[in-house]
Amino acid sequence: MGVREVAAAAGVSTQTVSRVINEHPGIRDETRLRVQAAMESLGYRVNNAARALGTSRSRTLGVIASDATLYGPSVGIAALESAARAEGRWMATAYADASDEASVDAALEHLLAQGVDGVILIAAHERTLEALAERRPGVPVTALHSGVGAERQAAGVVLAVEHLVALGHRRIARIGGPADWLEEGARAAGFDRALAVHAIAPGPQWVGDWSAASGWALAPALAAAVRRPDGPTAVAVANDQMALGVMAGLAADGLDVPADVSVVGFDDTPDAAFYRPALTTVRIDLAGEARRCVAQVLGQDAPVPARMPELIVRASTAPPAR
Amino acid sequence: MGVREVAAAAGVSTQTVSRVINEHPGIRDETRLRVQAAMESLGYRVNNAARALGTSRSRTLGVIASDATLYGPSVGIAALESAARAEGRWMATAYADASDEASVDAALEHLLAQGVDGVILIAAHERTLEALAERRPGVPVTALHSGVGAERQAAGVVLAVEHLVALGHRRIARIGGPADWLEEGARAAGFDRALAVHAIAPGPQWVGDWSAASGWALAPALAAAVRRPDGPTAVAVANDQMALGVMAGLAADGLDVPADVSVVGFDDTPDAAFYRPALTTVRIDLAGEARRCVAQVLGQDAPVPARMPELIVRASTAPPAR
DNA sequence: TCGTGGAATGTTACCGGTAACATCACTCAC
DNA sequence: GTGAGTGATGTTACCGGTAACATTCCACGA
Numbered sequence: 001m002g003v004r005e006v007a008a009a010a011g012v013s014t015q016t017v018s019r020v021i022n023e024h025p026g027i028r029d030e031t032r033l034r035v036q037a038a039m040e041s042l043g044y045r046v047n048n049a050a051r052a053l054g055t056s057r058s059r060t061l062g063v064i065a066s067d068a069t070l071y072g073p074s075v076g077i078a079a080l081e082s083a084a085r086a087e088g089r090w091m092a093t094a095y096a097d098a099s100d101e102a103s104v105d106a107a108l109e110h111l112l113a114q115g116v117d118g119v120i121l122i123a124a125h126e127r128t129l130e131a132l133a134e135r136r137p138g139v140p141v142t143a144l145h146s147g148v149g150a151e152r153q154a155a156g157v158v159l160a161v162e163h164l165v166a167l168g169h170r171r172i173a174r175i176g177g178p179a180d181w182l183e184e185g186a187r188a189a190g191f192d193r194a195l196a197v198h199a200i201a202p203g204p205q206w207v208g209d210w211s212a213a214s215g216w217a218l219a220p221a222l223a224a225a226v227r228r229p230d231g232p233t234a235v236a237v238a239n240d241q242m243a244l245g246v247m248a249g250l251a252a253d254g255l256d257v258p259a260d261v262s263v264v265g266f267d268d269t270p271d272a273a274f275y276r277p278a279l280t281t282v283r284i285d286l287a288g289e290a291r292r293c294v295a296q297v298l299g300q301d302a303p304v305p306a307r308m309p310e311l312i313v314r315a316s317t318a319p320p321a322r
Numbered sequence: 323m324g325v326r327e328v329a330a331a332a333g334v335s336t337q338t339v340s341r342v343i344n345e346h347p348g349i350r351d352e353t354r355l356r357v358q359a360a361m362e363s364l365g366y367r368v369n370n371a372a373r374a375l376g377t378s379r380s381r382t383l384g385v386i387a388s389d390a391t392l393y394g395p396s397v398g399i400a401a402l403e404s405a406a407r408a409e410g411r412w413m414a415t416a417y418a419d420a421s422d423e424a425s426v427d428a429a430l431e432h433l434l435a436q437g438v439d440g441v442i443l444i445a446a447h448e449r450t451l452e453a454l455a456e457r458r459p460g461v462p463v464t465a466l467h468s469g470v471g472a473e474r475q476a477a478g479v480v481l482a483v484e485h486l487v488a489l490g491h492r493r494i495a496r497i498g499g500p501a502d503w504l505e506e507g508a509r510a511a512g513f514d515r516a517l518a519v520h521a522i523a524p525g526p527q528w529v530g531d532w533s534a535a536s537g538w539a540l541a542p543a544l545a546a547a548v549r550r551p552d553g554p555t556a557v558a559v560a561n562d563q564m565a566l567g568v569m570a571g572l573a574a575d576g577l578d579v580p581a582d583v584s585v586v587g588f589d590d591t592p593d594a595a596f597y598r599p600a601l602t603t604v605r606i607d608l609a610g611e612a613r614r615c616v617a618q619v620l621g622q623d624a625p626v627p628a629r630m631p632e633l634i635v636r637a638s639t640a641p642p643a644r
Numbered sequence: 645t646c647g648t649g650g651a652a653t654g655t656t657a658c659c660g661g662t663a664a665c666a667t668c669a670c671t672c673a674c
Numbered sequence: 675g676t677g678a679g680t681g682a683t684g685t686t687a688c689c690g691g692t693a694a695c696a697t698t699c700c701a702c703g704a
Binding site: 002003004014015017018019021022046047048049050051052053054055 | 659660661662663
Binding site for chain 4: 019053
């Protein structure tokens, strides 16, 4: 059940079989059909190990992801897999703790041993990306949401802030992710830029870890700020899950969303519409980002059309009462 | 940078290098150290393609997953990866639409072409598992949460129902997942068993698709049932995300949880503590299940200790008011 | 002293594709 | 008619490990 058997069955050389498999031009239709019929009847299946050994390319992309309990990373992986498959690549995944450089290193080593043709980081620290690139792994390394993708994330945050400003908010707080994450950099930049456009000074800011629990933990501080006379009337949260925790904490503290504070999230998780109140948030074209990221790692320069982020207005935002 | 270079540097044969790599017994310590030093200084890294070609085993497990926006599947993948890595295996992931047999088939084909040593399904239909096994893929195929794992899931649901009964509920409704999923089978069985123990007839049941949206869509029917004089006073929902949607829908319909209906979920997602009200739910030992599943596919029979599911009581359950 | 057996290591071929180069048949221009 | 050019296909070696078998060396008992 290798090329040799197929070749014998079709009465051609193994090289011709290889050419048919790889859709090389310059094969007569009659020959191609004969080979394909032989492959079909023998139930032939290429052996990727052999192919990888011969070509020293595995047609596999490596993905290093962190925390799978977060919406962004887990959906990012799925989006990358489907983008990779569309390009005829396989995907090998390794999970690592993004904040532990040794663990990310081990994951990289792990993937390189597998001979991946490129590595994509999900939910990574900027420093990690640089560190990996410096190690000269011999294959391209990039991160989802880096480069132009970061710009689109910033644009998403701009949408959210513009929405708050349009409602009349002028004192806007922010709850961000850990400062060293790529995603946080992009989202924070969008926040600052949107406020600058309207000459509004940023309100108080806090840092969570993307989890609902961290949003909950920061809620008392936010509530205290909101209760001050010139306190914020709205808060932009860097992802939906933290927004969930924030809203739970505010409610526990006796504050009403959106009457006392408006809350916007980021991601538009499928759950966000069912939070209480339903969360106003920003949806980004994750599938498109993934396709672009894969194309970049594969060194393709055909532009993949980008869909811009979209604001989803629900019940967690309203004009300020004060 | 292959075994031959290492062998030359260490002054041994390639076979000896191979033996050191694979930790074969019967290598003198002095020789082993010399080889290891050579590998270290040359930055040697095994080529998995070559190894797979020679041994016709890839040391890679294939995982077929569906919907990554659901908590269960996405965390399941991560748990399997870490279990597989602990066994020194790599993991290749393919995403498929579980309800579309052709797509699952394509994913299997995809993984087999890669020469995986076993295939694990996540969030699969029972029929799919059987269909794949029937195709005689030449490697073991199993599903997370199948077999004994299913029993533990059932035990988890029993905990949840016991909790409701202990609170005084006697009329208990259920919202399940699609009937043909393995997970649903186990959870439904646990529900029926727990009620049977107390000689309680099951209340009305509905079927969702695991998503919060489907919970929301079923909420009006549940609310109507609850309002009937002998309507259910509690509902067991098959996963937390549907429970989120159900609670949102009940609230929209003017019913209070837990005053009018108690709600229990299943999974204990990290978000569940921050739903409103905080969700009473069941936590299962996903990491343990994953280890057991990997051990099974690898044909190991050393028993992996099983931690039993745990009930997490929060604010969504209370004694019935009626 | 020699044979025996086991431990440590070496030799060789092979896994299944594919790159690089070789070959062959045929067309076409001069 | 002949050589150049081109398209279709064949030949061969090689990718980098490892299995299977061969060999060497030494300790030890008869």
